[in-house]
Amino acid sequence: MTDIPRRAVTRTAKLASLPLGFAGRAALGLGKRVTGMASDVVSAEVQQRTAEHLFSVLGQLKGGAMKFGQALSIFEAALPEELAGPYRQALTKLQEAAPPLPASSVHRVLEQQLGPDWRAKFREFDDSPAAAASIGQVHRGIWKKGRGGIPVAVKVQYPGAGEALLADLTQLSRMAGLFRVIQPGLDIKPLLAELRARITEELDYELEASSQRAFADAYQGDDQIYVPKVVASSPRVLVTEWIEGRPLAKVISEGTKEERDHAGLLLSVLHFSAPTRAGLLHADPHPGNFRILPDGRLGVIDFGAVARMPGGHPEPIGRLTRMALDGDADAVLRGLREEGFVKPDVEVDASAILGYLRPILEPIAVPEFHFTRAWLRGEATRVGNPRGSAYQLGKNLNLPPSYLLIHRVTLGSIGVLCQLEATAPYRAVVERWLPGFAGPDAIEAPAA
16 A cells, blocks of 8 residues: 545545445345344444444545544443444554555655664664554664664555545535544544544644653652653654553453452553643543553553643542542532533533533542443443433533543543453552542652
8 A cells, every 4th residue: 555645525425325225235134134144133234344444444545534443442441242242353553553654755754754774773674564543653663872782663654645634624614524434422422522632732742742751750660660761753753662562452352350450450550640740731642552561560652642740630529529439419519510511501400410421430439440332332321312401400410621621531441351351459549649539638749
């Protein structure tokens, strides 16, 4: 495959093949039903073919289409099991792989970004990519430093990635209804709007390098989290230390209970501690961005999407969560109004609000919680069933813009914990790191 296609008509045609392909397979399913084939067999076949087609098109296009697939894949744990099976493998592939960019194109980008003598900066450079992402791919190399050099990961942005990303998101926003096949309760448009709003930041590898340096400094010497150091950077190329580790997707699919529990705990520590320690929230919690290192630490390898939170997590989150767990319905409603979650002219019952929130907070209501796909599906059904009382109440709630990214990252992180089926003392993590949850003295300063 060559560089990202430049002509919008080519990309649009490929994206348009998704609904057409599904319609064709749906017709096939109808025909088989007429002949008497069991409906569950037909449905499984249609779902499997749709999943394969989805992966093929999104993976080939890279850009916004693949980024959308990566974002979507973290929500697969909320799907009913009879639907999740055919899609899980295809969607998870989007977290780890995509067709590679040719070596000649990679060399051109390196020359433009690191200079005509870019090869002199490396002892070794592997033209075959080690991994691919939505807007770039990663190559292994040995950076010339010291006697032995430094093993590095070289992230190279695809030529035309910015234009392709914007074009894909525009096209996909017009096709949001298609993805109800995969997750009927997922509102795609806000997700696409958020991705578009963050395009400029994610395309700038210099900005990503700055974020990664802040994380690396914050977790220097930490016994749970490891962030590789930045070696060199430019707007379209980022060189960082290479880390060896087991991809989190492998832990999800093959890990023992102990390994999955351990990974889940480390993910929660990263989520809640980073705003306090680094002033940043890692905002892309799909499994492709994490490795479990040989020493047991969580390696974090992508900082293109972050939320800047210099004051840490907003204190009202912890305070209102504690009030809800304590059963103080009136105080919770007052706090939600103050923060803009309930608009001034909306009349809601305080006890009903508490009843809506309390099941969602179960993971931190007990000393230890077991995240499961079944639990997540139950919650998704409870709040997403149009005939349910929770759904009707939820329509009265508002999500302030300042909380939008925090909300999405939290939901994404929960999705990964449910993929892991992890058990851990999450309440203790929240008590230590979430401002307002257990009072101002609960947050301990990290070791120097």
